[in-house]
Amino acid sequence: MQSSHHIPGFTIRLAEPGAGQPVESSAPARGARSRTFRERRRNRHGRGLRGELMLPTLPGYRTRSDRFDEMVMDSAQRLHDIWGKPLDGVRFAVDEIPQGLEQLVADRTPAPMGLYEPATPDEGPVITLFRRVIENACSSREELQDLVHDVVVERTAEMLGVAPETLDPVYRRRY
Structure with missing residues (x-):
């Protein structure tokens, strides 16, 4: 898995369990799903920052x-x-x-x-x-x-x- 925190909109691919096994159907992206960092607002445990710490007007x-x-x-x-x-x-x-x-x-x-x-x-x-x-x-x-x-x-x-x-x-x- 690759990650880069300084590139906005960077896309990662998360492998599903059993993704290394041969796929019997002809679905092209069955073994992997895509998610961008912009869509994820919090860390994987549901904690973390939701937005900016300090607003630019302050x-x-x-x-x-x-x-x-x-x-x-x-x-x-x-x-x-x-x-x-x-x-x-x-x-x-x-x-x-x-x-x-x-x-x-x-x-x-x-x-x-x-x-x-x-x-x-x-x-x-x-x-x-x-x-x-x-x-x-x-x-x-x-x-x-x-x-x-x-x-x-x-x-x-x-x-x-x-x-x-x-x-x-x-x-x-x-x-």
């Missing part, structure tokens, strides 16, 4: 990573609404941890929360935020949102060559 449906990405995009959109044209073509990225984190910890150097990479001839500037480093520095969701915005403002100010206070009027005034 706040718990999104993962921490999704919420963090949304915070970064909200901060970037806020800065773009304020500054406009100078921020066209800037890409904002989220990475889990910075490269060489083990060496930074061994040297007792604080890990960077973000990174600005200047533009190259092929692509525009990239501002990367490191999700795990920022999350470890915060104790609440509100503090996380403020820190994410501050890191976005700091890296964008580094890119534009201005002070972070001039880039966003509420920079570090929320604490």
